[in-house]
Amino acid sequence: MIPIKTEADLRKMRHAALILQQALQAVEAAIHPGVSTLELDQLVESLIVSKGAIPGFKGYNGFPASICASVNEEVVHGIPSANCILADGDIVGVDCGVYYDGFHTDACRTFLVGDPLPEVRHFVKITKKALDNAVKVIRHGAHVGDISAVIQKTIEDQGYSPVVECTGHGVGRDLHEPPEILNAGRKGTGPMLQAGMVLAVEPISTMGNGDVETLEDGWTVVSADGTPSAHFEHTILVTKNGSEILV
Incomplete structure (x- = not known):
């Protein structure tokens, strides 16, 4: 069953979303060639804790950090490291969660480091566009498959591939709640959306064929063909007439 949030729930989620x-924003300001992903993780953890909240990812199923930092061909769940130094031309997906007063929020941005190649910049732009297009179809009475279909079309129309093994989800009292939101699918299928549902919608794509594999650390997922990957995510409230992006 997909949870419906109350106004009291949403007040807490909006506060978590603000943090x-x-x-x-702090990550965006700190990213430059020469910074390590561990430094970004420490920055985020310090900020979240200073606001009276808890990093939602740290310790989740044993994950060791407050952010996932996925560089270039890394797709999701990259573990921050002092040895991972960002270089000019890299892209890095920073996925983060905040837990506040019983509720989670979840969001990801893919950032450019210095001056990536034009084709990589375009790829990142299209993955962000897939999220923007998904937001436009979210409303009371729409279907989960409507979200999946528009993500798939936006990415594939530009010659890229959605990563189907990685999915969006509901979010609230738990970091991962129903429904599962695939990055490819058919319009009009899946559960019907209702006002008060909160979704973490996250297009994830690669410049190659979309196949992925997991490294020996048990967390880091990479593109099987070594091509760059991009990832964007919003926490979104379904409303009667559309949606509200919480973060």
Whole structure:
């Protein structure tokens, strides 16, 4: 069953979302060639804790950090490291969660480091467009498959591939709640959306064929063909007439 949030729930989630937005803004300001992904993780954890909240990812199923930092061909769940130094031309997906007063929020941005190649910039732009297009179809009475279909079309129309093994989800009292939101699918299928549902919608794509594999650390997922990957995510409230992006 997909949870419906009350106004009291949403007040807490909006506060968590504000903290998460501030954390992502701090990351954006800190990213430059020469910074390590561990430094970004420490920055985010310090900010979240200073606001009286908890990093939602740290310790989740044993994950060791407050952010996932996925560089270039890394798709999701990259573990921050002092040895991972960002270089000019890299892209890095920073996925982060905030837990506040019983509720989670979840968001990801893919950032450019210095001056990536034009084709990589375009790829990142299209993955962000897939999220923007998904937001436009979210409303009371729409179907989960409507979200999946528009993500798939936006990405594939430009010659890229959605990563089907990685999915969006509901979010609230738990970091991962129903429904599962695939990055490819058919319009009109899946559960019907209702006002009060909160979704973490996250297009994830690669410049190659979309196949992925998991490294020996048990967390880091990479593109099987070594091509760059991009990832964007909003926490979104379904409303009667559309949606509200919380973060």
